[in-house]
Amino acid sequence: MQVYKAFFKVIKKNRGLLLIYLVVFMVLALLLTNTYNPPQDTDFSKVKVNIAFINDDNDSLLVAGLKIYLSENANLVDLPDEPQKLQDALFFRQVEYILRVPDGFTEAMLSGREVQLEKTIVPDSTSNVYMDLLINKYLNTAQTYTTYMPGLSQAELTQYLDKDLAEQSQVTMISNGSHSANDEKSGYYFNYLSYSMFAILILGVCSVMLVFNNTDLKRRNLCSPIRSANMNFQMILGNLSFAILTWLVLISASFVMYGSFMFTANGLLLLLNSFVFTLAALSISYLIANLVKSRGAMSAVSNVFALGTSFISGVFVPQELLGANVLTIASFTPTYWYVKANNEIAAAVSFNANNLQSIFTSMVLVLAFGVAMLGVTLVLIKQRRVEG
Template identity: 80%
Template structure:
């Protein structure tokens, strides 16, 4: 196993550059975990908004009942009936809704005539819809009583309205699954993992290939008693061992930070996706290692390739924020499909056929990239051997 041992001796001598990317990844992962804020509860909750109620009609019991009803769901702000002051109140958000009851409202309602209330609102405020629903609910209920029980007095009408409108139905929302807070955090973690993994593999594999592709060393190896096939097998085994070891080191922190989540379906799929990406990244690194001719070029390629693919594929900037042209270019890199699968895994509260099909399609495409690049590399090595 002389070649295998020599492989890791070379890695050991280049550990400084490799450790830089490892430390950068760990720092990013820790900062991400500490800075992450879980999404707020999206359940519906009642919110009291500030409204102004201006009555130009008589102080009837029907109008008073409407005012009291709205007061149960909103804060009634006392404002003078002055257009300038009312506009200022809306502008400075002292109120978001001004309701004006026109003159003759009570008489028109009791006689079954159509009459419109006037409103002045803050544009595009969701509170407007809520207040409209409350007002329409009160008026429609009153209209129903007036239509079918016209003999009711205002006192009886307001009493019935108060009784009916205070009735509420309890609604319980039952969720069959609970999306863990670790889901989104782990998705970011494994997305960032691709950057460091790519850079480490390129640096490690290239540093070894630069040594073994040296002309004088190759000639000496050809004169050695060890068969070329044996040397190639040990070299392949060394590359795979280095890639798997790097993958294990990078994923190890996820078990510490996310604990039992990594043993769920989501966590295991993230691990599988990252392992497949490791094989593809190793294949690309092996190709680059057979192309670069100097240590300076090795560092440049590692930075450009790892950073470039990360920026356009959604590692540092979410894919949904990238333009279609950028994503079209990124789709020709395995990093894009790796990140796409990660995002789908992290977002899935449960898995169905369509979700799994999309995830495994992305994984297969990542693996296909690796196989295709490996094929190109083997052809390149064979051609060089024939020419040499």
């Protein structure tokens, strides 16, 4: 196993360069663990909007009913009916919605005519939509009664409105489970792992191949008693051993930080996904190693490829924050599909056929990248051998 031993002698000689990326990854992982804040409770809670209610109509029972209904669902702020003060209140967010009831509102409602209320709002605010829904609900209910029960008095109409609008639907939230803090943390941890994995494998494999592809050394090896097939087998075994050893070192910290979580379905799927990515990264690293000609080029390619794919694929910036064009470009890299699978695994409360299919599809695509790159590398090696 002379070639196999020589492989790791070269790796050992370059261990300082490789340790840099290992330390960077461990520091990122520890910082993530210490600074992570679990998400706040996302259960629905009703929030009342600050609004101003201005009545230009007479003080009718219908207007009073609308005001009472809105006061139950919003905070009524008393403001003088002066344009400058109303504009200032909106600007400083004392109120987010100003409703003005026009003159003739009550008469128009009782006669079944269409009514237009005036509003002044904060542009593009969610409170605008919420208040519109409340007001429309009141007006539409009132219009239904005046249309199908003409002749109703204000007292009767407001009584019907109070009864109908008081009805509430009970909503029950059903969940199959809940997330723990380790779900989010481990997802980030394994996303960052892809950066260090790519950098370490590219540097390690390139360091070895630069030595073995040296013209003088290659000629000496061809004269040695070791058969070419045996030499290639040992080289493949060395690459696989180096990749698996790197993977084991990078995932080891996850067992320390997340403990028993790594033996759950989510944890095991994250481990499987990272192992598949390791094989793809090794294949790409082997291709790069057969293209670079110097140590300077090796370091440059490692930084550009590892950092570049990480930035556009969602390692450092979440995929949901990246633009569609960036994600389209990123989809041509295995890192994108690796991160996509990690995010789906971390977000899953339980697993079923649908989400497992999506996760395993991403893994297969990552593996397909590795197989494709390996095929290109073998063709390249064969072509060089023929030309040589």
